[in-house]
Amino acid sequence: MSVPKAVRQRAGVLHKELHEHNYRYYVLDEPVISDAEYDRLLRELLDLEVHYPELITPDSPSQRVGAAPLKAFGEVRHEVRMLSLDNAFSDEELGEFDRRIRERLEVDAVDYAAEPKLDGLAVSLLYEDAVLTRAATRGDGVTGEDITANVRTIASIPLRLTGRGIPAILEVRGEVYISHRGFERLNRQAMSSGQKPFVNPRNAAAGSLRQLDPKVTAARPLEFYCYGVGRVAGGVLPDRHSDILARLRKWHLRVYEGIGRVHGLAGCMAYYRKLEKTRTALPFEIDGVVFKVDRLDQQEILGFVARAPRWAIARKFPAQEEQTRVTGIDVQVGRTGALTPVARLDPVFVGGVTVTNATLHNEDEVHRKDVRVGDTVIIRRAGDVIPEVVSVIRKKRPKGARVFHLPKQCPVCGSAVERIEGEAVARCSGGLFCPAQRREAIKHFASRRAMDIDGLGDKLVEQLVEKGLIQDVSDLYQLEVEEIAGLERMARKSATNLVEALEKSEATTLERFIYALGIREVGEATARVLAEEFGELEPLMNADVETLQAVRDVGPVVAQHITGFFSEPHNREVIQRLRRAGLHWETVEPAGPRPLAGKTFVLTGTLSMPRSELKARLQAAGARVSGSVSKKTDYVVAGADPGSKYDKAQALGIEILDEAACLKLLK
Ligand code: IVH
Numbered sequence: 001m002s003v004p005k006a007v008r009q010r011a012g013v014l015h016k017e018l019h020e021h022n023y024r025y026y027v028l029d030e031p032v033i034s035d036a037e038y039d040r041l042l043r044e045l046l047d048l049e050v051h052y053p054e055l056i057t058p059d060s061p062s063q064r065v066g067a068a069p070l071k072a073f074g075e076v077r078h079e080v081r082m083l084s085l086d087n088a089f090s091d092e093e094l095g096e097f098d099r100r101i102r103e104r105l106e107v108d109a110v111d112y113a114a115e116p117k118l119d120g121l122a123v124s125l126l127y128e129d130a131v132l133t134r135a136a137t138r139g140d141g142v143t144g145e146d147i148t149a150n151v152r153t154i155a156s157i158p159l160r161l162t163g164r165g166i167p168a169i170l171e172v173r174g175e176v177y178i179s180h181r182g183f184e185r186l187n188r189q190a191m192s193s194g195q196k197p198f199v200n201p202r203n204a205a206a207g208s209l210r211q212l213d214p215k216v217t218a219a220r221p222l223e224f225y226c227y228g229v230g231r232v233a234g235g236v237l238p239d240r241h242s243d244i245l246a247r248l249r250k251w252h253l254r255v256y257e258g259i260g261r262v263h264g265l266a267g268c269m270a271y272y273r274k275l276e277k278t279r280t281a282l283p284f285e286i287d288g289v290v291f292k293v294d295r296l297d298q299q300e301i302l303g304f305v306a307r308a309p310r311w312a313i314a315r316k317f318p319a320q321e322e323q324t325r326v327t328g329i330d331v332q333v334g335r336t337g338a339l340t341p342v343a344r345l346d347p348v349f350v351g352g353v354t355v356t357n358a359t360l361h362n363e364d365e366v367h368r369k370d371v372r373v374g375d376t377v378i379i380r381r382a383g384d385v386i387p388e389v390v391s392v393i394r395k396k397r398p399k400g401a402r403v404f405h406l407p408k409q410c411p412v413c414g415s416a417v418e419r420i421e422g423e424a425v426a427r428c429s430g431g432l433f434c435p436a437q438r439r440e441a442i443k444h445f446a447s448r449r450a451m452d453i454d455g456l457g458d459k460l461v462e463q464l465v466e467k468g469l470i471q472d473v474s475d476l477y478q479l480e481v482e483e484i485a486g487l488e489r490m491a492r493k494s495a496t497n498l499v500e501a502l503e504k505s506e507a508t509t510l511e512r513f514i515y516a517l518g519i520r521e522v523g524e525a526t527a528r529v530l531a532e533e534f535g536e537l538e539p540l541m542n543a544d545v546e547t548l549q550a551v552r553d554v555g556p557v558v559a560q561h562i563t564g565f566f567s568e569p570h571n572r573e574v575i576q577r578l579r580r581a582g583l584h585w586e587t588v589e590p591a592g593p594r595p596l597a598g599k600t601f602v603l604t605g606t607l608s609m610p611r612s613e614l615k616a617r618l619q620a621a622g623a624r625v626s627g628s629v630s631k632k633t634d635y636v637v638a639g640a641d642p643g644s645k646y647d648k649a650q651a652l653g654i655e656i657l658d659e660a661a662c663l664k665l666l667k
Pocket of ligand 1: 082083085115116117118119120122175228290309312314
């Protein structure tokens with residue numbers, strides 16, 4: 001059956017539109033139509049293809065859904081070898097790399113392209129006349145596996161490139177990976193369907209790409225960034241690596257925005273430090289920075305040795321995962337009485353520090369991961385996050401490794417341990433009679449975001465409690481210089497400073513004080529709302545559950561925690577003693593009417609007042625101000641020259657206000 005012209009044309013239009021929306025959604029992260037609208041277009045195309053199978057081309061947007069399962073992967077020979085990278089584990093090694101390059105090139109300084117080293121899997125994508133025709137794994141660098149059907153399901157990989165000057169043969173190389181969020185979602189799904197969770201995003205990505213059934217791959221949250229090219233014919237590319245990447249981006253390939261061009265070793269170091277700092281905030285896992293000599297003519301002079309180019313290096317971050325042995329499992333009691341099993345470890349250098357303890361979160365986690373005393377485990381420390389046990393290396397388990405059980409009595413005060421059904425956490429029922437809870441409550445009270453008592457660190461609090469100098473937070477304000485000066489690592493001067501810091505902390509705000517009390521589930525944000533709603537402490541102390549629940553953001557559980565806390569005579573006494581000791585704050589003006597409560601606003605374009613000011617005014621009226629437009633947005637306020645948020649709002653049918661209309665709403 002031949003395809004009528006009108007149908008062929010319509011299919012062409014749908015291809016174009018779907019590719020464009022796909023690009024906007026997955027590469028630019030700036031969709032302009034709703035998901036439903038996208039689905040409608042795709043369904044229309046699928047319908048046409050069902051009737052006219054000739055329309056199914058390799059670059060059809062319908063091909064992402066996943067082809068029929070394979071029996072085995074075919075082989076692909078890489079015409080241009082897929083190389084590996086040499087590593088530098090220190091600044092000195094990076095310096096050596098730069099010195100070798102300068103010597104070989106006989107220059108004073110070199111320009112480098114600087115890119116994050118994504119922790120995923122290298123893939124090669126072959127575009128012939130702009131259409132993706134083949135995708136392969138790296139394999140041994142010479143021969144890889146044909147994973148075309150799987151790669152087609154990755155939405156951020158264009159099935160067809162767009163733009164001018166695309167070489168007839170263009171092999172693009174890059175990394176397929178899974179973001180942190182994608183990984184968490186994947187593991188949640190795995191666990192809820194009774195499957196074993198993946199160990200890390202890299203393994204999950206590798207496992208997903210090597211699925212014989214592309215439909216399985218299609219359901220995995222794989223993403224892609226490209227970092228270079230392989231074979232190129234029938235066209236020319238720029239003569240600098242960074243310019244090539246910019247060109248690839250123009251053709252709709254996904255290139256990381258934070259890629260830099262730096263000058264000399266100093267430039268490399270600065271880039272490395274910056275990325276090291278922001279590493280944990282990135283949405284994906286990286287294990288270092290790759291520096292590449294930017295000029296291709298210089299790359300050519302340098303050539304390569306064995307399996308790695310001389311012109312590139314991976315400056316690796318300190319390892320975030322290491323192996324060590326569990327020497328014991330202790331139980332720690334937190335501020336709210338929560339019992340946390342903690343693995344004691346043979347010291348191990350991981351993520352830039354020596355780690356001797358790692359959290360096991362709760363009893364269920366210990367059993368799920370099946371961690372036993374004597375086990376060899378993988379420890380992970382990412383950024384400032386508390387080190388945790390990732391998994392056990394079962395092969396290394398010694399005979400008689402002990403299984404852990406949570407104690408029935410609090411290991412600190414001996415009170416009964418309770419675990420509410422449905423909750424993962426078990427708690428000591430001793431409340432503030434438990435010295436551990438008391439100690440943690442005092443640490444929290446003194447902390448920077450609570451009463452901000454300068455110089456009263458964790459160690460000092462522990463000593464004060466241990467020596468019996470303080471029982472609860474109110475005792476802090478009775479401390480004498482002499483008592484403090486007698487403690488370890490304290491002298492008269494530091495003791496005097498502490499007493500002064502305590503005096504200074506007496507003038508505080510109601511919201512800080514409420515937060516400092518350490519009521520369960522009452523964080524800073526809730527403390528602020530409570531301060532605004534009640535204006536003073538007494539009405540809050542006397543509020544019943546119904547009154548509390550009427551407050552924005554306070555649900556039944558939080559309301560129970562609050563009334564429970566204030567109905568405890570001991571807590572009331574401590575508060576009274578604190579006030580007698582001189583703690584004070586200004587009454588908070590009761591919050592005015594909140595006409596915009598529950599409404600979400602997004603601001604875009606140039607306004608006549610600073611954006612922060614309009615934001616503050618909207619928030620004061622109870623509105624939420626968000627940075628991005630979604631189905632949950634109620635209003636978009638558009639100033640002059642609005643950005644893509646405006647288009648998106650229009651596409652989603654969200655009400656758009658100009659500044660004047662917004663101010664009117666505020667009145
Ligand atoms: S370039 C010519 N750039 O690291 C060098 N590789 O250890 C070829 N990787 O197989 C690789 N991010 O899987 C390059 N920005 C980046 C990278 C990167 C991650 C991976 C890639 C490669 C491995 C080498």
